[in-house]
């Protein structure tokens with residue numbers, strides 16, 4: 001062999017070693033089980049509120065009798081990933097993780113054993129959590145009940161099952177530097193930005209992703225389909241007739257309802273009623289302040305109440321001038337509950353010309369609500385809407401088309417296909433006790 005070949009092979013070997021060293025993360029030795037009384041009750045209590053804002057429960061708990069025991073399925077075209085047991089069980093959970101290992105997982109997406117974690121776990125946002133808040137979260141998780149439960153193994157197809165490839169994903173899409181407060185903004189805004197970008201991981205659902213499942217940075221909050229719910233656009237492209245302002249955002253994030261937009265259903269119902277429920281009012285106001293600034297270039301030009309009244313009146317006039325099948329269905333099946341006085345729209349019976357499920361660019365939320373109804377746990381707690389799964393596909397298309405015309409919006413495409421998919425989802429959720437649909 002010529003000298004050149006030896007050199008080339010030597011270079012390749014060096015490259016492989018460098019790469020292996022970069023990819024490799026050390027295992028952090030297991031510690032003794034943390035003693036419950038070593039954490040102050042105040043710290044644990046603070047951790048509880050933070051765990052709520054972080055929605056840890058939603059992704060790590062299937063049934064209430066096994067809190068934080070993992071096993072929640074994350075399906076993808078390449079197979080399923082399952083969340084892990086994060087109760088302090090010594091073998092099945094994270095009971096023997098020292099604080100250092102917990103912090104590394106939350107900030108770098110690496111398990112105690114040194115394996116790269118998948119970004120379905122939003123460490124890409126949790127990296128922004130401060131040391132103090134991580135201390136409180138650690139204290140909270142170490143003082144839960146240890147639950148013996150091994151989640152199912154992932155069944156991802158090759159090469160997605162190779163964890164070390166996540167290193168490459170991080171190289172391409174993960175910026176490990178934490179978010180820094182903006183000194184030019186108010187304290188309230190900065191608090192809101194910290195919560196939204198960190199624990200609250202709001203953009204994880206509201207931002208569209210690229211084919212590698214990374215959030216598109218240039219389209220932050222432009223709206224995205226996640227888990228068969230459409231997380232509505234909250235940037236300047238939000239198509240709502242009455243623009244979100246700090247008051248309506250506060251009302252919605254606190255109570256799950258907004259008179260000018262409707263109610264929080266599906267995964268947002270979880271965020272509001274489970275996640276943010278225990279967060280103090282000041283945090284909800286801070287979130288509202290930050291979220292409002294995402295669309296600061298498109299504020300309401302008039303008083304929201306007046307805008308709402310004009311929108312409803314125009315929609316009612318357009319509806320009166322129609323005599324098609326969609327209009328007949330709306331009058332017989334929906335209008336008795338959803339009829340609103342233009343001056344006093346009610347979130348609890350969303351006026352459908354103001355409602356985000358109707359004005360969104362994607363029909364998923366409207367179709368799911370009509371097919372499945374709204375249970376007591378979602379939207380306004382206690383209030384229910386019956387499901388209309390008995391309507392034919394044709395009727396659903398007519399109704400959706402009519403509601404779009406009534407709001408003076410272009411028709412949705414591919415309704416027929418989407419209705420088929422959502423009906424199938426509804427059937428499956430009725431057959432499985434752990435189904436996430438229709439919560």
Ligand code: HEC
Pocket residue numbers: 050051054055056057058059060074081082083084085086093094102105106110111112116117118119120121122137
């Ligand atoms: C959107 C869903 C989601 C949310 C919200 C979420 N997790 Fe997870 N988490 C996951 C998934 C999925 C995994 C498994 C990732 C993997 O196997 O690569 C995981 C893994 C982890 C791990 C690594 C455990 C191990 O054994 O390797 C820790 C620690 C963890 N989560 C803690 C938390 C905490 C604390 C919160 C709340 C602040 C939280 N998670 C919220 C989905 C989530």
Ligand code: HEC
Pocket residue numbers: 196200201202203204205206226229230231232233234240249252253261263264265266267268269271287291356357365
């Ligand atoms: C797990 C996914 C998910 C996360 C995380 C999430 N959202 Fe949402 N969000 C949704 C979905 C889905 C909707 C649509 C719900 C509906 O129409 O009832 C929504 C709707 C909203 C709306 C109402 C928009 C409209 O026009 O109706 C606001 C405001 C909002 N989210 C704010 C937030 C904030 C603030 C956070 C972070 C604290 C957040 N979201 C985190 C999924 C999510």
Ligand code: HEC
Pocket residue numbers: 261262263264265330333334335336337338347348349350352355356357358365366369370374375378379380381382383384385386388
């Ligand atoms: C029996 C009364 C009733 C009927 C009939 C009814 N709804 Fe509803 N609807 C409600 C209530 C109440 C809510 C709010 C539920 C909540 O807040 O938990 C609601 C919520 C909704 C939402 C959710 C809005 C959001 O903000 O995400 C949509 C969309 C909707 N209805 C559409 C329809 C359509 C279309 C029809 C006709 C096929 C219809 N409803 C028939 C009572 C009704």
